[in-house]
Amino acid sequence: MxxxxxxxxxxxxxxxxxxxxxxxxxxxxxxxxxxxxxxxxxxxxxxxxxxxxxxxxxxxxxxxxxxxxxxxxxxxxxxxxxxxxxxxxxxxxxxxxxxxxxxxxxxxxxxxxxxxxxxxxxxxxxxxxxxxxxxxxxxxxxxxxxxxxxxxxxxxxxxxxxxxxxxxxxxxxxxxxxxxxxLLLANHKIVVTAGPTYEAIDPVRFIGNHSSGKMGFAIADELASMGASVTLISGPTAQISKQTNIKRVDVTSAAQMLDACLTYYKNAKVCVMSAAVADYTPATIAQQKIKKKDGSLNIDLKPTVDILKTLGQQKADGQLLVGFALETNDEELNAINKLERKNLDFIVLNSLNDAGAGFKKDTNKITIIDRNLQKTTFDLKSKDAVAHDICLKLAQLING
Structure with missing residues (x-):
């Protein structure tokens, strides 16, 4: 403080x-x-x-x-x-x-x-x-x-x-x-997810993505600076919170992130799902390292549980749920579809087609679409500044 x-x-x-x-x-x-x-x-x-x-x-x-x-x-x-x-x-x-x-x-x-x-x-x-x-x-x-x-x-x-x-x-x-x-968000408990998930293939290898966790950590820091009691559920990342009063829960897989979200969201006012959760995970995990052989390697994949949709189904009156959509085509249409299917209060859209946006970068360019389909588009900014815009939108919803 x-x-x-x-x-x-x-x-x-x-x-x-x-x-x-x-x-x-x-x-x-x-x-x-x-x-x-x-x-x-x-x-x-x-x-x-x-x-x-x-x-x-x-x-x-x-x-x-x-x-x-x-x-x-x-x-x-x-x-x-x-x-x-x-x-x-x-x-x-x-x-x-x-x-x-x-x-x-x-x-x-x-x-x-x-x-x-x-x-x-x-x-x-x-x-x-x-x-x-x-x-x-x-x-x-x-x-x-x-x-x-x-x-x-x-x-x-x-x-x-x-x-x-x-x-x-x-x-x-x-x-x-x-x-x-x-502060604007004093006494409100907020859950933020960040980073990727790693889905094990064997004890050595995994399926993952390029998420650095920068955006989620910036949001968690900004929420804490606005007075919120923040629980940050993070996948594997080298990021470190600037705010020392954030409760951090480290997870690796999508299943672990699901368990953590179900545990902490039930007592929270808001969940901001900024993590890049794997959509698929290996159907079976080899107990020993898979040896390289001539020819191709086929891995059967099964869908992971849709965490955002699960939380949207369990959302209680008065709770808020925020999702992210990183798109490469039909950006707004896909984001709106996700907003409605998963019972979100607003969604943060960013496109890999925008220069300076996406994984691992220090900047981002977003559009916020709320459940009334009202759009607010922002210029390219640092992720800290983007986090501030997102958190102000959240504070407006919480405080009416």
Whole structure:
């Protein structure tokens, strides 16, 4: 959820500032770009060197750099950030934020921020419970800022109670959960199939196809980035998911892919069948390697179970099913026939006659045809961009 996000972490003068080091590390590990802005008092609790080393960016404290006179532009920082997190947020800083006071760089960045703002208070029990602090917290929430509530425990004063800054892992989980809820496909379970299937002839040889799995993996990554809970059922491929929260199920044959699809689709909202599943499989599999002989070799083939048609027959009310059609002739006619026969909600058509489309390439050119036979044709794009188009269409259907 935090990958690629530009995050400003505001650190205030509190003993809890020692937790900021771990928070920076966790945010960077999650793939975020972190810019630390400290109040002048905060450097008494943790050094800028520590936080700059972890964030891989110079820490900003003052409006101007004393050695060069260069301005740390709070307006540009406010525009750059995807989110502003103030942790620890002291009673003093909360009061400034609530009342629009602007006497340091962090408070100026806060007033300039165009992004969501989160604050994680840290202070002693009596300070946290004081009516002035409660009023300031309520004011900040009324501005649309988000409170990351403090926890209870032993405080620096020796008292026990509420006021401890939330732990860094709790803050990261809170941020990721909040972002996920705002995404288009949050809380939806989606199954994606990708890659080829290999149908064994003997222990050494197989029947397969040229599918690389690139398109299916791109779709799975895009769906996960939109908040979906994705199960990726993949045939043999060298592809690796970019999103770490995808559940991957590896299969080899069409029969194994069928079993996996039946297992996971029954509890899912959507299945996107982008895998290139073999239509035929050897009737018998030789237990030993078949030796080369003079003359021809004949292999009896039998049809594999049509996974897409099977899922279409079992599709429950409210479930969606998406298929692909890779065609070489009569493209639209064949795609529409497949759409209707297999009870699909839409089909993604691509033709081997289009330059840049097809197996193993990094680009694709598609036409989406829905069950009302409305067509949307797209230009040649990268497979990541094509995945985005497909997933937006899916989000429109899910969200009405």
């Amino acid at each position: 935090l990958e690629g996000k530009n995050i400003i972490l505001g650190v205030c003068g509190s003993i809890a500032a020692y937790k900021s080091a771990l928070l920076v590390r966790l945010l960077v590990k999650a793939g975020a770009h972190v810019q630390v802005v400290m109040t002048p008092d905060a450097i008494n609790f943790i050094t800028p060197l520590t936080l700059s080393t972890l964030s891989k960016k110079p820490v900003l404290v003052d409006y101007f750099k004393a050695d060069t006179g260069e301005w740390n532009n709070h307006v540009e920082l406010g525009i750059w950030a995807d989110m502003l997190i103030i942790a620890p947020a002291t009673a003093n800083t909360l009061a400034k934020m609530a009342n629009g006071l602007c006497d340091n760089l962090l408070s100026a960045v806060y007033l300039s921020a165009k992004c969501p703002v989160y604050f994680a208070p840290a202070m002693d029990l009596d300070m946290w419970l004081h009516p002035a602090t409660r009023k300031n917290v309520n004011t900040l929430q009324s501005f649309g800022n988000t409170l990351i509530a403090p926890g209870s425990g032993e405080l620096a004063s020796g008292l026990y109670g509420e006021g401890r800054m939330a732990e860094p892992d709790e803050i990261v989980d809170f941020l990721a959960s909040t972002l996920k809820k705002k």
